[in-house]
Amino acid sequence: MSDLNQQMAERYKNNFLKEIEEQAEMGEWVKMCMQCGLCSGSCPTNFHSGWDHPPQEIFMLIRAGKREEVLNAQGMYMCTSCYNCYVRCPRKVPVTHVMHGIAEYAYRIGRAPKNQPTMHLSRTFWNNATKYGRVNEVKLTQSLYFKDGLGAGIKKAMEMQTVALGLVKAGRLNPLEAIGGGHKCKDLKGIHAMLAKANELEAQRKAAKG
């Protein structure tokens, strides 16, 4: 993965803005930012630890060509997809989607921190949803708990026991989904073929740029 990071750095030389514009979804919006900071003030995670660079700072760092600072930043992984920044931006920058795009790009070229919990959830959720066409909530939860190994998983599962039991009692969590039950689409073959083609086309399109 780090090879891809190297390749991209070389391909775009000193033009990190162009790299983001071409490679990150919605990256072409970065230059519209006028640094007002409304996005940062609107973010529900802005008072939490780890929020090093808010969106408006990330936008300025991109324009200043600070590739390492941006790709090492943590702020873009804090997005809850609440769309506060998106609807408030006076320049109509779709901030939520730009942050998703930058996070996705960092993740794709191997620069997201290993085991970043929301990137891990993103991978787990998508793989879970596309395997059978519909989400298996029990398997999704299990794979989240056990991401840091068996010991940590059991501890986490114990902590969450009362939450899970409440849901089971209310008929909103079916333990049988863990062992092959669960909902599925009928045309899985079609879904998988369609997604394979989509991945192929997307890779082609991104490789053609630069």
Added chain:
Amino acid sequence: MARKEYAFYPGCSSQKGASASNYLVSVESMCKTLDIKMTEIPDWNCCGASVSYAESGELPRHVMNARNFALAESNLPGQDIVATCAACWLGARESKERLEHSDRLMADTQTALKEAGLQIKVIPEVRHMVEVLIEDLGYDELKKPVKKPLAGMKFAGYVGCQTNRPFGIAGESFENPMYLDKLIETVGGEAVKYDQKVTCCGGALAFSEPEKAQAQIKDIIEAAYDGGAEMIVTPCPLCQANVEVYQGQINKKYGTKFDIPVLYYSQLMTLAYGGSAKEAGLNGNVVRARKLEEFAGK
């Protein structure tokens, strides 16, 4: 023939045994009373939700939604797609917009769809259940079947994010949407004033970074109590689950004593229309709504 017919996109969380299965139960009861026919899109698939963005990339995400468009269009021609889940609605509606605004994305999507033997001609409208209630029926029509007004009950209408932003309900403001309060009043309840109506519950971060999400959930519940609410009402399955199921953990961490039921608008409507506790899916609430259970039994 029913008064209105729609192509129904229930979404993963609404399925039997899943986290919002009681939402579906109450929606079905509500629609029966209102004479709305919802036909499930055959073999519909997951929308990808917001959080899959990093793994899905751009085109695969839109292709997943496009498959549902194609299935709706060919099986239920002429019908709008209606989602009950905020994330399904947002994901599908965003894909519709992006595909309609980009010939390249649309062409790639058609190529991918062909692999599943599908194609899109015209993407149907993608709407949320509350849009249908408000725009196609209207508050007056929603009020007509009310047999048992929820008089004297105080609710905090918690709109949250994704039924409100970025699309929202036409004519409503992002900062203080009134539709949920109006729905509460339509069924005879009192909508209290409180200051966290559109605060984010943390969304998917409730799973990946629970301490961050729970801090936000705590603020929402506290504000609802401060506003004098006995119960919280929401149109979103993730808002519902997040605000309801972590109350015990929040109490442990912050020393609070939260024990407030979190309901769907469709549960209130079902009860006001004279439905039973079971028809309203009250047995699916983790924090039992005892006042409503009693009310339904009367």
